[in-house]
Amino acid sequence: MTEGGKVRGSSPSPLILFARARVYIACRDVLKGESAASEIRADTKNSQVLVRKLDLSDTKSIRAFAEGFRAGTGVTTYAVHPGIVRSELVRHSFLLCLLWRLFSPFLKTAREGAQTSLHCALTEGLEPLSGKYFSDCKKTWVSPRARNNKTAERLWNVSCELLGIRWE
Ligand SMILES: NC(=O)c1ccc[n+]([C@@H]2O[C@H](COP(=O)([O-])OP(=O)(O)OC[C@H]3O[C@@H](n4cnc5c(N)ncnc54)[C@H](OP(=O)(O)O)[C@@H]3O)[C@@H](O)[C@H]2O)c1
Numbered sequence: 001m002t003e004g005g006k007v008r009g010s011s012p013s014p015l016i017l018f019a020r021a022r023v024y025i026a027c028r029d030v031l032k033g034e035s036a037a038s039e040i041r042a043d044t045k046n047s048q049v050l051v052r053k054l055d056l057s058d059t060k061s062i063r064a065f066a067e068g069f070r071a072g073t074g075v076t077t078y079a080v081h082p083g084i085v086r087s088e089l090v091r092h093s094f095l096l097c098l099l100w101r102l103f104s105p106f107l108k109t110a111r112e113g114a115q116t117s118l119h120c121a122l123t124e125g126l127e128p129l130s131g132k133y134f135s136d137c138k139k140t141w142v143s144p145r146a147r148n149n150k151t152a153e154r155l156w157n158v159s160c161e162l163l164g165i166r167w168e
Contacts (some may be wrong), residue, residue: 017122019044026054026065059163076130078120083136085113 023046027033033051040049052068055061086107090096100107119137120126133142145151160167 018118019046022048022050025049025051027051028055059165076127078130079133080116080120081135082113082116083108085110
């Protein structure tokens with residue numbers, strides 16, 4: 001999440017904007033988050049890189065995190081596809097690790113994979129596209145199945161059921 005990174009009347013590079021933004025790292029392991037935050041602070045000279053505890057497998061933790069924000073109005077959200085990124089995603093599967101290694105020259109680096117997220121967080125004037133789907137730093141076509149309201153409602157209900165929560 002970034003805040004205050006936009007500068008009117010000019011278009012500085014994403015790195016410069018990032019260095020001026022307030023950045024929150026939400027993570028379940030605060031020590032690991034702090035270590036990443038120190039690296040980013042040192043790289044960008046931005047002291048406003050903050051770590052917040054968030055365990056996405058625990059609804060209490062999600063609520064506590066959300067309540068800590070009190071974001072107010074003017075918040076925008078974007079659905080983002082990073083591309084296929086050489087991350088730690090496949091670390092639990094030996095087969096996928098092998099495939100990942102085989103195809104690694106064709107995969108994006110973490111820095112490349114972050115570009116669409118940075119684009120959505122930092123580009124001025126993107127606000128009317130809040131809620132849209134982005135890939136490779138542009139708004140992208142969404143398949144009809146993903147636009148089906150009935151399917152979306154079912155997914156929402158099943159998710160609530162699995163989490164044992166009721167949505168008012
Ligand atoms: N890599 C790709 O090609 C790709 C493509 C499209 C979409 N995605 C999606 O992008 C997301 C991130 O993927 P990634 O490639 O960055 O995977 P990754 O390298 O495995 O990173 C996952 C991150 O999520 C954190 N995490 C896991 N469980 C959590 C929990 N319960 N609460 C809070 N944090 C938790 C992990 O924290 P720890 O460090 O504590 O383990 C880790 O930092 C996934 O949803 C993935 O499906 C990835």
